[in-house]
Amino acid sequence: MTTRVAVLTFPGTNCEFDTVKALNRIGCDADLVWHDTRQLNGYDVLVIPGGFSYGDYLRPGAIARFSPVMQAVEEFASAGGPVIGICNGFQVLTEAHLLPGALQKNISLRFVCRSVRVKVETVRSSLTRMASKGQVLSIPINHFEGNFTCDDTTLEMLEEEERVVLRYENNPNGSVNDIAGICNSMGNVVGIMPHPERASDEMLGSTDGLILLESLCSVSR
């Protein structure tokens, strides 16, 4: 059966159409779902795409966290459903405490927009189950606040439990331990700074993001 994906959109989200297009390309049904929705019945996968939800006011993701849809996202996640946050979506997931840590301003204080090489560190996440451990992917990043930080205890836990999903080969933003993406303890909730939807077609220069989206959509109802 075709996987049904809800691509959640907030005021200021701007990667939703690219994300839908990339998901359609791999054979998923993907709907744009506005943030005032309170129920997400019928969806197999949730994606919180990139952008600037609520203009990044206060802190990126801080206000989106209180959108009506987030209660349903929490319920979906705690039931084991795959929830992926890309870039601003990652920021929303940390603000909502669905993932630990926080994303600070890049150490360079510069907006970074370029392709980076990231290594797959675990295949026990909903985003990497079809990838190989150690596989290197070339995927664009596009952010000002991608500098992942957390306290030492959390960092130790993330490493010990193999919850670092992607790691930069050359750290572009100052993230602790070169972290580009992490998951929760069940592996179903994943946040990453790189944009797999922007590496989903030869025309875009890379198709390395497809393996991540295909992993995500390999769930069936």
Add this chain to the structure above:
Amino acid sequence: MLFTVTVEVMPKDSVADPEGATIARSLDALGFPGVAQVRAGKVYQLSLEVPSEDVARSTAQDMAGKLLANPVIELATITTIARIDVAGVR
């Protein structure tokens, strides 16, 4: 009663503050001597219509914990609480 509450949100000491570090370097480059460190944060001024100063304080604390600060990386402090009379004069 109307109160003005000032909430200061600063990066925790344990967290790197690239903005503060850049400002410190810039001050140094401008020729200001002796800048040992700069930490950059935010200040919020809340006008709260509440029955008492205690309620103003606890409300602001609650707001800081839920929204104004991210406790993972920031520390919120209530720095001032002032009662404003109807004419807007203390």
